[in-house]
Amino acid sequence: MEALFSLVKRNNKVFRRNKTQVFYSLLSVIIVIVLYAVFLQKSQINAIEEMIKTTPELVTMVNEWIVAGLLSMIAVTTTLAAYGIAVRDLESKAQADFLTAPISRATIQFSYVLNSFIIGCIFSFIALIGCEIFIASTGGQLLSFGDFLKVVGILVLSVLLASVFNLFLVLLANSEHSFSTLSTIIGTALGFLCGVYVPVGALPSFAQNIIMYFPISHTTLLLRNAFMESSISKVFEGAPASQVEEYKKVYGIVYDLHGNILSTSTSMIIIVVTIIVLAIVSIIIFKKKNK
Amino acid sequence: MTFAIQVENLCKQYGEQQAVKGISFTVEHGSLFAFLGANGAGKSTTIEILCTLLKKSSGTVNINGYTLDASNDNGEIRKSIGVVFQQSLLDARLTVQENILHRGKTYGLSKKQLADNYQFVSTYLHLADIENRKYGTLSGGQKRRADIARALIHRPKILFLDEPTTGLDPQTRQFVWQAIKQLQLETNMTVFLTTHYMEEAAVAHQVIVLKEGEIVAEGTPDELKTKYAYDSMAIVFHNSSDGIQWLEKNAISYTEKLGIFSIRVDSTLHALTLLKKAEPLIASFEVIKGTMDDVFLHIMAEGGAA
Missing domain, CATH: 3.30.70.80 (Peptidase S8 propeptide/proteinase inhibitor I9)
Structure with missing residues (x-):
């Protein structure tokens, strides 16, 4: 146990002290923030104003929407970047040094997973605080204590999902080169796959299906529900139920998959099952690789 | 008598190619043993097998009384050996002390034992002036000192060094050598090293020359000199x-x-x-x-x- 903790601590320091790496892990999130500040927020507000009268809560609702998307992305990009240490250790043969100590390859591998999870949690919580400050300073309301706990719970789950999802990908990447290609692809595709750059409803139906089948987008959905519940009810006060429904579908707050509205518990199940399946598959790949 | 290292008929095959072709040798406790050979002779392969990093194809290896690849023996072997690699493998952004202690904690030592051991290696390798500096900012010779200290943090019985002085300037090479010899003398540790510097092999107790995976000569440096020089x-x-x-x-x-x-x-x-x-x-x-x-x-x- 002490050996594992020591390895995790070491991985953690190695990651945090590499400032450029930390920056790159946040790059796709920074891009979203810039896009949002430049035009995404404005165009979204304009679009919603066409269906409903303007209220002060409208800006808050849109802000909360983007914040939910950002938080789900951070979990993925930071955990992936943290796995960079594993790839580098393997390529630079640094792992050989650990292997001359009485610890197993599985312990070493697990230390990378644990480190990824911890890094993901740290960054997600910092981002959550930042998001709350942003919402409060733009005239919105802070999350209630109950909702805050709910958001924290979803964040932990989404970081867990991201850690396992990225572990699976990293096990397939054998060199630093393939890892950096992978990071670029994930960083670029993630904003689309979570329906953050463009709302789900604005995409053709096959693209909508890809998003709904992409397990990580369900963490975005859960976060949006947790953040936006009260602002949605305020913005759409007195509006017909069909209009609220339409808004939720277009902006990915509920998924309408092949004519079925998915409940939030369905999303939960999708996330948990994905975690379990990917964990098992990763263990099998790991064992095969180290036979 | 038991030996620190006992190797019998060791083979390593990579697909068609045979890197190590059935070599046998013994290393006495407390001796300085040199493994000599040109690049590609199979030195590194052999050392990696002895350090439990690489699986042997066949043959038996006994290290410090434990049988390589036997049920739980590899863990015991790893506790009895320290390895200095050809390349510098510590973390560039961590300080020397952090590097050594993080890795030291993977040996299951008590806090006090680890602190004592750190004191020992720090004195031996003069770490005082570099222990709080980032490993990545050190010179080649300072890095080597840290590497050796890391290999010794659990006070192993046997120290393996894979070309420890390759690429160092003459002064640093001399320092590294003195440190190794002093350690071997004062702590009675068994030192097993590979090198392609002949003058380094000359101070060993026993030398084996490897060529294309086979032992082509062995003996004390004097014996070899009498025979071949x-x-x-x-x-x-x-x-x-x-x-x-x-x-x-x-x-x-x-x-x-x-x-x-x-x-x-x-x-x-x-x-x-x-x-x-x-x-x-x-x-x-x-x-x-x-x-x-x-x-x-x-x-x-x-x-x-x-």
Whole structure:
């Protein structure tokens, strides 16, 4: 146990002290923030104003929407970047040094997973605080204590999902080169796959299906529900139920998959099952690789 | 008597290619053992197998009384060995002390034991001036000191060094060597190293020369020198043609380069008798002692006694 903790601590320091790496892990999130500040927020507000009268809560609702998307992305990009240490250790043969100590390859591998999870949690919580400050300073309301706990719970789950999802990908990447290609692809595709750059409803139906089948987008959905519940009810006060429904579908707050509205518990199940399946598959790949 | 390392018929196969072809040797407790060979001779492969990093194809290996690849023995072997790799493998952004302690904690030592051990390696390798500096900012020689300290943090019985001085400047090489020799003497640790510097092998107790995965020569440095190296004498004659005449008259074989004649002599005394006879012809001379370099070149050229 002490050996594992020591390895995790070491991985953690190695990651945090590499400032450029930390920056790159946040790059796709920074891009979203810039896009949002430049035009995404404005165009979204304009679009919603066409269906409903303007209220002060409208800006808050849109802000909360983007914040939910950002938080789900951070979990993925930071955990992936943290796995960079594993790839580098393997390529630079640094792992050989650990292997001359009485610890197993599985312990070493697990230390990378644990480190990824911890890094993901740290960054997600910092981002959550930042998001709350942003919402409060733009005239919105802070999350209630109950909702805050709910958001924290979803964040932990989404970081867990991201850690396992990225572990699976990293096990397939054998060199630093393939890892950096992978990071670029994930960083670029993630904003689309979570329906953050463009709302789900604005995409053709096959693209909508890809998003709904992409397990990580369900963490975005859960976060949006947790953040936006009260602002949605305020913005759409007195509006017909069909209009609220339409808004939720277009902006990915509920998924309408092949004519079925998915409940939030369905999303939960999708996330948990994905975690379990990917964990098992990763263990099998790991064992095969180290036979 | 038991040996620190006992290897029998060790083989390593990479697909079609056989990197190590059934080598056997023993290393005594507390000795300095050198593994010599050109690049690609199988030195690193052998050392990686002994350090439990690489699976052997066949053969038996016993290290510090534990059998390699036997049920739980690899863990015990790892506790008894320390390894200094060819490359620097510590983390560049961590300080020397952080590096050593993080890795030290993977050996299951008590807090006090680890602190004591750190004190020991720190004194031995003069870490005081570099322990709080980031490993990545150190010079080549300082890095090597940290590498060796890391390998010793759990006070292993056997220290493996894979070409520990390759790429270092002469002064640092000397420092590293002194540290290794001192350690071996004072702590009675077994030191197993690979090198391609002959003069380093010369101070070992036992030397094995490896060529293309096979042992082509082994013995103490003296034994090897007696067998494979000889003294020679370089002579410059006042008049080269007179010199040739004299050499041929006495049936002495020679080689000539730029007017310098090299002849083989059995000993320095033998050189003296030759010199006395030819004294009037000689402008200058030099007796050259046989070195480990000769041993190596000779073995590599002829394939040794095998």
